[in-house]
Amino acid sequence: MYKSLFGRLFVSFTAIILISFIMLGVLLSQVFESYFIHQKQKIMLEQGEKISKQYAKVYFTGIIDLEQLSFEMQVLDKYLDAMIWIVDTNGRIYEVSRKENEVWLGQQLTIEQINEVFEGKILTIRGKFGGYFKEPVLTVGYPIMIGKNVYGALFMHTPIPEIQRTVGELFRITILCLGLSILISFVFIYFLSRRITSPLKEMNEAAKVIAGGDFDKRLSIQGEDEVAELADSFNYMAEALNNLEELRRAFIANISHDLRSPLTSIQGFVQAILDGTIPMEKQSTYLEIVLDETRRLTKMTNDIMDLTKMESGQIELNKDKFEINSLIRRVLNQFEQRILEKNVKLQLILAQENTMVFADKEQIQRVFYNLIDNAVKFVKDEGNIIVETTLSGKKLFVSIKNDGEKIPEEDIQYIWDRFHKIDKSRGKDKTGMGLGLSIVRQIIKHHGETIKVENTENGVIFTFSISIY
Template identity: 30%
Template sequence: MTRTLYFRIVLTFIGIVILSCIVSFFVSGQLFKREATAQMLDDMLQSGQTMIQLLKEPDLKKPELYLIRMANQSNYAVTIYNTNGEVRKYDTLPRDNIRPIPNQTIQEVLSGEIYYSANQLMPVAPDQAYVGLPYEQDGKKYALFIQPNFEVRNKQLYLLPITVISIIIGIGSIMTFLLSRFIVNPITKLAEATLEMSTGNFNVQVPIRRSDELGLLAQSFNHMAGELRQLEQMRQDFISNVSHEIQSPLTSIRGFSEALKEPAMNHKERLHYLEIIETESERLSRMVDNLLRLTSLESGQQPNPAELFDLDEELRKVVIVNHLLLMQKEIEYDLFLPKTKIIGNKDQLFQIWTNLIHNSIKYTPKGGYMYIKIKKDGNYVRIRFTDTGVGIPPEDQAHIFERFYKVDKSRDRSVGGNGLGLAIVKKIVEIHQGKIELESEVGKGTTVTILLPSSNAS
């Protein structure tokens, strides 16, 4: 309990409040002590003058009673001296802490001088402050001295500040408890959510709606949880897809390998089964190669040497390489390839052109049409691949560049695809700080546009 952040914040705040009140009390006391003493001396002077008037009032019976009442109410010790050495006390207050008045001062006042300790050059201590007033009555000289009773006055003087400080500490403590919970509770929720996330539960969310730093921290945590949740889903999908893609050719290879063991199988059937095993092995090899290539691109381990080369020549080269496939499916094609130089990784970009032209050939029916065009467009160079293939449904277009995503799994398998080609294309485009656009309509065809920024073009 004592090690919790909540306890430490509460204890720190209360300590600050108490320390501030104590320091303020003593500092203010020192600052106002002299002024308070001067005000007290003025009050004693006025009280003394009032008392002398009462003593001289001829019609007032027993003025001594009024003096005692005034002295007790004001917490002043009132003493009257005469020339005969007589001393009369007009109060009922304890005098244990009242210092005796020096005889020299008494004689000075009896001779007609007014003693006012604030007139001294050096600041007077409160317990040394008193007032002496001379007066005459019935031909006799008297000296009236008024002294403060500090035991009583200090109790009254410090009662109010102590009460105020106690109230401040009490209210401050309550507010500290409440505010500390307001501060600590979100941190506690974050700690609980972090612990929950460490167990593998990425669906956790921190329900904090605040606009301060803690609210920003909660939003960042929720965003992080969402990203981790998405990564975990991608990881699970990746494992599932890889397992499925590997399992399919392995199942075929195992099945036809078992069939080859049959002694009654003729030579023609045996060659046919061997061709199927070879095809499935090649498909498995391509998938592994694509996985390694994509992993290398995403990890940044693959070098990216940039060089200046002729983009139009590279596109003509990829068409020439795939000319036989185009002829086999009787696909007509047009090329609009003006002289264009770009800066980039020639080998990586060649993978893009190869993937795109292979997709066009795969998914364009026999007797279809394909069109490749280069166009300089402002800050970009556009490389457009257009075909009259089967097209991509609108609901699939947003996912077509995701790894292992297939629009039609049965169709894809028949043409040897594994759902990694376009993911590789997108990654290479991103490495070259470019963009990729897709336009497609089912039954009419697809257009894929690669945009390279002007920094890569010349």
């Protein structure tokens, strides 16, 4: 049982509660005893003061009714559960409240501490009072004074075991209540431990299912605590793995198509040349096509290798200052023919005539090229492409906006993933492999910059930052 999380939680909680209750019980026992003794002592002092004053008054008048005095002492004895003695200035016992103590009448007390009472001090001691009692008693000695003179002393003795028995009864009641609380706590701990461990066990089973390749498994744990948050994160992870699996399958299908198409063309044209099907005067034309296809295959292979290096942190940046506006114009010139073919209106809005930035020029050119290529690919015919730079603090923001279809909301979070293609029909994107935006994000990430994509009213806008020199 102790090997499981439930067992450890249950045993730990139980041990903490038991130790806490034991410590509380010991502490309460000491507190109760100290409190009751203190309260008893306080009451005895109050009553001693009253008796002392009353006796002094009677003594002063010279009329002493011993029977009345004895009766009042007996009543007070029962009220305080304390034996009461009146002692004269010679230390002899003059009057007692209990008949069993009458044998001590006339005896002289030999305890040295009583001298303090005859000096006008109030005495409080614990013990057997010089052997007069068989069990410990709490003794309060109070001087009987008239003016500043002491004419006697009042001693009250209450058995400490009686106080302890009262405390014991109260303590037993407290222990009973604590025991009931412990029992309820055990039940609560049991269900609390189950509440914590059951979802974790469910997650463990779900993790094994997902590890087996079933990425459709989800957890149905409700709540707003950390365990529920963990379940949500687990479901998010499962969803991400499921999407990754779909991307993997799509990648296999896409790369098979992208490799098969140029290889089929290369094979067909080479075979036709070898068979003599293609005349000698046209062979150079078809060999140019074969060369273009091999370049396309080389580019795809290089993109995959570059992205793998970037994701593993092996990319090396050669940062230096350069003028970015000329780079933007140079890249746009490369797309002139494609822009004219779609009759697209291109607008270039620059923050200033010359802007010096600090970055890896070749990699930033690759970022801008991929984003322009993406914009030209998806802009609608006779649409608009707007390239704009803006300054903010020590950053230059470059945005590329194109008219056309918006990115579905469910695809925005996956648009930067490798091999992800929004145009799954491959109608507009016939040559791409879904690596361009992944490469863009990795380059920007390694520069320590930001890039974002947003849907606009008429299309899509990409914006990335770059440090100003």
